[in-house]
Amino acid sequence: MxxxxxxxxxxxxxDMEYHTRAWQHLLNNDLGGSFGWDEVKPQMYGKNQEVLVRLFGPDRFTPAEMDHWALQKEQRYQQEFRPHLxxxxxxxxxxxxxxxxxxxxxxxxxxxxxxxxxxxxxxxxxxxxxxxxxxxxxxxxxxxxxxxxxxxxxxxxxxxxxxxxxxxxxxxxxxxxxxxxxxxxxxxxxxxxxxxxxxxxxxxxxxxxxxxxxxxxxxxxx
The missing domain is CATH 3.40.50.1000 (HAD superfamily/HAD-like)
Structure with a gap:
């Protein structure tokens, strides 16, 4: 090599626990979902927009909305994980x-x-x-x-x-x-x-x- x-x-x-936690909060508290931890964890790969499509389907959000929620998720993740970085x-x-x-x-x-x-x-x-x-x-x-x-x-x-x-x-x-x-x-x-x-x-x-x-x-x- x-x-x-x-x-x-x-x-x-x-930090993946913090990503999953941030996603679960966003999906359930902000976007009206009812996703359990075991449903969210396997989706922790790819772009944030792709996660939203996998969980909500391709027609739920506009591209601009997906960009907005993707950034919201990352801001929450950083806030919670920063003390443990x-x-x-x-x-x-x-x-x-x-x-x-x-x-x-x-x-x-x-x-x-x-x-x-x-x-x-x-x-x-x-x-x-x-x-x-x-x-x-x-x-x-x-x-x-x-x-x-x-x-x-x-x-x-x-x-x-x-x-x-x-x-x-x-x-x-x-x-x-x-x-x-x-x-x-x-x-x-x-x-x-x-x-x-x-x-x-x-x-x-x-x-x-x-x-x-x-x-x-x-x-x-x-």
């Missing part, structure tokens, strides 16, 4: 060591720039990433491979030479569709949920442990 591509939510930070254990050292070794790194996320900026700037890690692909940069969301293929292209690295870090099955599936192996962070899903994805090389709760040190050592020096 020559480059690392990172999803954001649930992969750099452990932190990198997953071991990630700060992993990023720094990868940076020192000259390993190209990118963000490939379905989040909007508003959320990506919230994480990168508040945690002061923007300098680690040479490319950022957000929801605004793609036409087709994960599990379509566009997000990761764009990130690889921006880094100038062949897809087969990229390793993706993800936390949800749809994200690992997007990596597979891009011809990339994946490492799964078990922040929101169980390892068994990735069993049918042959491109998943490893599952771990965080970035501590020998696997990640071995991974860094295996990347050729630039």
């Amino acid at each position: 020559q480059a690392f591509l990172f999803d954001l939510n649930g992969t750099l930070i452990h 932190a990198l997953l254990p071991g990630l700060a050292d992993f990023l720094e060591q990868a940076h020192q070794r000259g390993i190209p790194m990118a963000i490939g996320s379905a989040a909007i720039p508003f959320n990506i900026d919230f994480v990168l700037d508040n945690l002061h890690i923007r300098h680690y990433f040479q490319a950022i692909v957000s929801a605004d940069d793609v036409t087709l969301s994960k599990p379509h491979p566009e997000t990761f293929l764009r990130a690889a292209a921006q880094l100038g690295v062949a897809p087969a030479d990229c390793l993706v870090f993800e936390d949800v099955p749809k994200g690992a599936e997007a990596a597979r569709n891009a011809g990339m192996d994946a490492v799964v962070l078990l922040t929101t899903h169980e390892a068994a949920e990735f069993a049918d994805l042959a491109n998943v090389r490893h599952c771990a709760p965080d970035y501590t442990g020998a696997f990640f040190q071995d991974l860094l050592a295996a990347v050729p020096a630039p």
